Amino acid sequence: MNQLAERGLHYLFLLFSAVLGVAVAVVSVWADGSTGSDKRLWAVIAGVSAFGVVLITHLERRLVEKAKKRAEERAIRAEADMAMLYSSTLRPLSEIVKALTALYATAAPLPSSAPAQTVADLQHKRKEILDRVLAGAVSLTAPPIGPAFIPRARCSFYLYEAATGGFTLAGTFPGHRQPRAVIDPVGAAHMKNAILGGGGKPFRIDGEHEKHSYLIPAGTGYEAVIAVPVIHGTREIGVLAVDAPSFSDFIDPHVTLMESLANTLAASYALE
Numbered sequence: 001m002n003q004l005a006e007r008g009l010h011y012l013f014l015l016f017s018a019v020l021g022v023a024v025a026v027v028s029v030w031a032d033g034s035t036g037s038d039k040r041l042w043a044v045i046a047g048v049s050a051f052g053v054v055l056i057t058h059l060e061r062r063l064v065e066k067a068k069k070r071a072e073e074r075a076i077r078a079e080a081d082m083a084m085l086y087s088s089t090l091r092p093l094s095e096i097v098k099a100l101t102a103l104y105a106t107a108a109p110l111p112s113s114a115p116a117q118t119v120a121d122l123q124h125k126r127k128e129i130l131d132r133v134l135a136g137a138v139s140l141t142a143p144p145i146g147p148a149f150i151p152r153a154r155c156s157f158y159l160y161e162a163a164t165g166g167f168t169l170a171g172t173f174p175g176h177r178q179p180r181a182v183i184d185p186v187g188a189a190h191m192k193n194a195i196l197g198g199g200g201k202p203f204r205i206d207g208e209h210e211k212h213s214y215l216i217p218a219g220t221g222y223e224a225v226i227a228v229p230v231i232h233g234t235r236e237i238g239v240l241a242v243d244a245p246s247f248s249d250f251i252d253p254h255v256t257l258m259e260s261l262a263n264t265l266a267a268s269y270a271l272e
Contacts, residue, residue: 086256094263101267102233110272122271127171129268130157133261134173137242140257141226142249150176153249154222155242157230157265158183160196167191167239177220179243191227196236200229202255207247224250228262232270240265 110122134155142153151174158167167183183191195203204210205225222243230237240262244250 086253086260091256091260091263094260094267098232098263098267098270101270105270126268126272130171130265131173133157133240133265134171137240137258137261138173141242141254142244150174153242153244154179155240157238157240158191159238160192160236162236165189165192170238179220191239195227195239196229196231200231200236202229202259203227204250204255205247206250221245223247226250226255226258228255228258230262230266230269232266235269237266237269 110118134157137155138151138153142151144151154172154174154177156172156179157170159170160167166185166188169179169181172179180187195201203225204227205212205223207223220243222245224244224247225241227239227241230240240258242254242258
């Protein structure tokens with residue numbers, strides 16, 4: 001009923017605009033020095049032209065509104081498809097790979113006398129996986145925009161040191177905005193309790209429920225955070241965190257995405 005009333009009011013305003021446009025045109029023509037049939041002809045032409053201008057403006061506005069509505073609908077569908085992809089495909093797959101890797105590492109652990117080259121190769125592959133995880137988190141959450149296409153988001157991985165209870169930066173992407181190399185004791189306690197503790201849980205700074213994180217120093221240009229635990233079995237490996245300039249850059253499916261990437265990272269650390 002409200003939509004019908006709004007549409008009726010819209011067309012009423014349109015009619016008034018058309019009448020006023022015609023009236024102004026007719027009056028302006030009749031006010032000049034023309035007489036007789038010429039004056040009537042030009043009055044008609046002016047009136048029709050004015051009405052046409054109003055009508056074309058209206059049609060153009062309607063086309064813009066319809067295009068905007070279609071774009072919004074496509075965005076909603078894309079977000080829903082992405083959420084389904086992350087939830088039904090990516091995360092379950094990453095969990096299976098993580099479980100398989102853990103099972104293999106338990107059944108056939110790397111011997112303490114493994115050749116140095118083998119250890120080096122494993123470390124190289126683990127570093128390659130970390131680099132891909134960091135870059136993937138940035139491109140899939142807050143991708144670069146033109147004209148410079150500089151990454152807007154930043155992803156970092158902090159290794160947890162159980163002996164000291166501290167966190168040390170193990171990798172970050174991109175490199176032009178470096179995060180903290182070492183988390184201070186207060187921040188470390190926050191990360192341990194809010195993210196790694198109790199088997200691990202995601203932590204998100206969304207500007208509503210949570211507004212502050214020790215992961216982002218003041219003045220860095222970032223305000224939004226998604227941080228997820230990286231855990232292999234009972235071993236707390238670290239925290240994977242992605243930062244973005246605006247709270248609106250992150251949506252709920254991005255949390256699932258980060259958990260999936262964390263599972264992949266945890267699987268790589270199981271093989272050491």
